[in-house]
Amino acid sequence: MTELNVSWQPVIxxxxxxxxxxxxxIFTAASTNFGDDPNTxxxxxxxxxxxTLPVLNKKVLEYAVKAAMALNLNIASHSKFDxxxxxxxxLPKNYQISQFDEPIAEDGWIDVEVAEKGxxxxxxxxxxxxxxxxxxxxxxxHAGSDQLSGSTHSLVDYNRAGVALAExxxxxxxRTGREAAEYAAEVRRIMRYLGVSDGNMQEGSLRCxxxxxxxxxxxxxxxxxxxxxxMNSFSAxxxxxxxxxxRQIKAYESGEEVKQxxxxxxxxxxxxxxxxxxxxxxxxxYFPDPDLGPIEVSNELKDKWRSQLPELPASxxxxxxxxxxxxxxxxxxxxxxxxxxxxxxxVVEEGAAAKSAANWITGDLAAFVNSNRLTFDxxxxxxxxxxxxxxxxxxxxxxxxxAKEILPELLKNGGSPKMIVDERGLAMISDxxxxxxxxDQLIISHPAEVESFRAxxxxxxxxxxxxxxxxxKGKADPKLANQILSxxxxx
Numbered sequence: 192m193t194e195l196n197v198s199w200q201p202v203i204x205x206x207x208x209x210x211x212x213x214x215x216x217i218f219t220a221a222s223t224n225f226g227d228d229p230n231t232x233x234x235x236x237x238x239x240x241x242x243t244l245p246v247l248n249k250k251v252l253e254y255a256v257k258a259a260m261a262l263n264l265n266i267a268s269h270s271k272f273d274x275x276x277x278x279x280x281x282l283p284k285n286y287q288i289s290q291f292d293e294p295i296a297e298d299g300w301i302d303v304e305v306a307e308k309g310x311x312x313x314x315x316x317x318x319x320x321x322x323x324x325x326x327x328x329x330x331x332x333h334a335g336s337d338q339l340s341g342s343t344h345s346l347v348d349y350n351r352a353g354v355a356l357a358e359x360x361x362x363x364x365x366r367t368g369r370e371a372a373e374y375a376a377e378v379r380r381i382m383r384y385l386g387v388s389d390g391n392m393q394e395g396s397l398r399c400x401x402x403x404x405x406x407x408x409x410x411x412x413x414x415x416x417x418x419x420x421x422m423n424s425f426s427a428x429x430x431x432x433x434x435x436x437x438r439q440i441k442a443y444e445s446g447e448e449v450k451q452x453x454x455x456x457x458x459x460x461x462x463x464x465x466x467x468x469x470x471x472x473x474x475x476x477y478f479p480d481p482d483l484g485p486i487e488v489s490n491e492l493k494d495k496w497r498s499q500l501p502e503l504p505a506s507x508x509x510x511x512x513x514x515x516x517x518x519x520x521x522x523x524x525x526x527x528x529x530x531x532x533x534x535x536x537x538v539v540e541e542g543a544a545a546k547s548a549a550n551w552i553t554g555d556l557a558a559f560v561n562s563n564r565l566t567f568d569x570x571x572x573x574x575x576x577x578x579x580x581x582x583x584x585x586x587x588x589x590x591x592x593x594a595k596e597i598l599p600e601l602l603k604n605g606g607s608p609k610m611i612v613d614e615r616g617l618a619m620i621s622d623x624x625x626x627x628x629x630x631d632q633l634i635i636s637h638p639a640e641v642e643s644f645r646a647x648x649x650x651x652x653x654x655x656x657x658x659x660x661x662x663x664k665g666k667a668d669p670k671l672a673n674q675i676l677s678x679x680x681x682x
Contacts, residue, residue, distance in 0.1 A: 199405045199443075201436045202413055203365035204320075205428075206400040207378050209357045209388045210327065211254045217326045217355035218245030218288065218483075225394055229348035237353040239284030244482050247272075251324060251355040254387035255295055256488060257496050258357050259322045261381050261503055264299030266493055272324075272483040276476040280347050281329035289325035289358075291477040295486065296322045301381070302505055304523065305373045312519060317374050318362030327354040330395075351395070357387075363402070363413070368432030372425040375399050380504045384529045392423045399428055404449075405439045414439070415449045419456055419463055431456040435463050507532055515545040524553045531557070534567035534574055541578030548581060555595070559602050571605030572598075580608035592665050593617050621668045623675060626659075629667075630679050633658050644680050652676060 216223055219236035235243045259266055273291040299319040306312040329352040333345045359378060365371045379390040379397050390397045399422040404414035417435060422428045439449050454463040502510075504526045511522040526532045531552065538548040552567075556577075560567060580601070583589045589612055597611050612618055620626060633655060634641055644651040655676050659667055 199407060199436075199440045200409050200411075201366055201432070202363045202404050202406065203367075203371050203432060204363040204402045205359075205361045205365070205371060205375060206402070207359040207361075207375060208327075208398045208400070209258070209359065209378075209382050209390070210396040211251055211258075211355040211357055212386070212388050212396075213248055213250045213254065213355055215248060216353040217248050217251050217324065219353060221353060223354050225396075227350065229346070229350060232350040233283070233352065237283065237349065239286070245288065245480075247483065247486070248355060252295075252486065252488070253496060254355075254385075255322065255324050255357050256493070257385050257500060258359075258382060258387050259296035259299070260493075260497055261385055261500060262296075262299045262301055262319050262322065262359065262378075264296035264319060264322055266296050266488055267293065268488060269293070270295045270486045272480040272486075273477045274480050275325075277474075279328070280345070281331050281349075281352070283329065283349055283352055287326060287328065288480055288483070290323035294321045294323035295488075301374075301377055303370065303374050303377050304505075304508070304519075305367075305370050306523070307369050315364075315370060317364045317370075320360040320362050322357055322359050325356050325358060327351050327356050368429035368436070371401060371432050372429040375422075375428055376425050377504065380527065384501055384503055395423065398423055401428060401432060401435075403432060403435045403439070405436060405443070414443075415451050417449065417451065417463075418453045420453055420466065422456060427456055427458060430461060431463055434461065438463065501529075504532075511545075515539070517545060517549055521546075521549045521553065524557075525549060528566070530567040530569075531560075537574035538578045538581070541575050543578040543581040544585065547585070548577070551577065551581065555598060556602070570602060572601045573605060576601060576605065576608060583608060583612070587619060587621055587668055588612070589617060589619050590665065590669060593619070596665075617666065619668050620663055620666050621671060623671060626663075626667055626672055627675050627679070629659060629662055630655075630672075630675055633662070634679060641680060652680070655680065 214223060215221060216232075216237065219234055221234045221237055222232045224232065236245055256266055270290060270293045272288050275287045275289045275291070276285070277287065278285050297320065299322075300316050301319065302314050302316050304312055304314050329347055329349040331345050331347055333343070361374065365374060379392075382388040382397070383390045388396055392398070401419040401422055402416050403419065404416045406412065406414045417439065419431050419435060422431060435454070442449050450468070452468050453466045455466045456463055507526045508519075508522040511517045511525060512519060517525070525535050535548055535552050538552070539545050556567070556570070556572070559565075560570060580589075580594055580597075584591055584594055589608075593612070594608070597608060597617070600606075600611065601608060637655075637658070640651050640654060644655075652673075656669075656672060659672055659676065
């Protein structure tokens with residue numbers, strides 16, 4: 192789409208649906224295991240059969256409260272569940288148990304670092320309206336054309352129905368697609384740090400609905416809101432926002448009406464398309480669920496759960512930059528995954544320099560972890576061993592090149608870098624007499640190159656360094672070798 196009037200202000204809010212990582216569902220003992228055969232994790236409670244009664248999973252309440260605390264929300268001492276009526280094939284009861292006017296938590300915020308290409312990174316505080324608990328719906332699979340009848344058909348899998356969700360509703364504080372994507376990424380990061388959700392967007396463990404409107408200036412009332420459903424990647428969130436903002440501005444400037452509706456993002460065509468008209472809260476006919484009593488969270492329980500919260504990503508990023516002297520970029524990369532941050536901290540605790548540890552972890556080790564679909568707590572190369580290797584490089588016992596040579600074995604099998612170096616005789620040669628003797632032999636063997644160097648071709652120093660490293664199989668101390676070479680060649 193073409194560039195349009197830039198005076199318009201977008202207004203964006205996100206509804207983030209986080210599947211809580213409990214072993215059983217929110218109101219029943221049915222399993223939540225992902226990937227099993229369709230319709231094998233359903234029971235009478237999930238289906239809402241007559242005579243069944245839902246019972247709140249205590250772990251769901253704990254996870255929801257911890258998530259709310261990490262998002263700086265106020266925890267309600269008293270809340271309740273409601274029935275939300277809607278009729279759709281993936282909802283076997285024809286109503287959803289959710290929270291309407293008395294949610295478990297309200298009025299919070301998180302600070303989001305927004306990094307846009309070519310622009311300075313900035314921090315923006317995004318308000319959070321509420322967090323409430325509810326049950327998930329099932330999953331529809333649209334199978335396309337039937338080869339026998341020629342008609343289309345859909346399949347339904349109720350395994351996901353009744354899985355516990357925490358819905359996190361932001362305030363309309365976001366203004367760009369990039370801000371929306373960074374906000375969603377930070378929410379996911381926090382949930383994974385807490386251990387309340389795996390945040391796997393490909394499996395639907397975290398999904399976002401984006402609400403977008405535009406207005407001529409910041410002083411004007413909000414425009415007509417359009418919802419984009421079920422965004423499951425950060426890049427899609429950003430692209431969908433950018434497309435929809437331009438679409439709405441173009442409509443207003445052409446004199447067209449922007450309808451309140453629900454739209455879908457078409458990844459293949461890179462555009463949003465209409466799905467249905469947007470329901471209002473009155474359409475859902477909310478009323479208190481008669482089978483579930485009120486929820487009360489005592490101060491003692493709040494204090495207990497708050498004491499169990501880990502250090503969160505934003506705090507780690509600040510500490511890495513301010514206390515350890517790392518760059519903003521390194522701090523962001525290291526704290527993106529909890530297991531990487533923990534691995535890094537253990538390496539530093541073992542005495543390695545923070546910058547060296549960051550370089551190796553975000554470089555070679557991250558490449559290995561990603562290519563093998565592992566997490567840092569699953570690899571054989573333990574933090575203590577990496578610290579040992581980095582200290583050997585720092586002390587001059589081995590070179591970075593030698594470290595790269597032994598790294599694949601350490602990543603595969605673990606073990607001690609020092610032991611491998613000693614067994615293979617890979618320790619760096621740091622004796623000036625030994626290095627000097629080898630250099631003397633090189634000077635005798637290459638008289639023409641020596642004369643050329645002394646005649647002004649100083650680039651030949653690299654040739655002699657290469658020959659020296661070849662003779663020593665890369666074990667000569669590079670700094671010492673350069674010093675001795677320069678001295679002897681100029682003698």
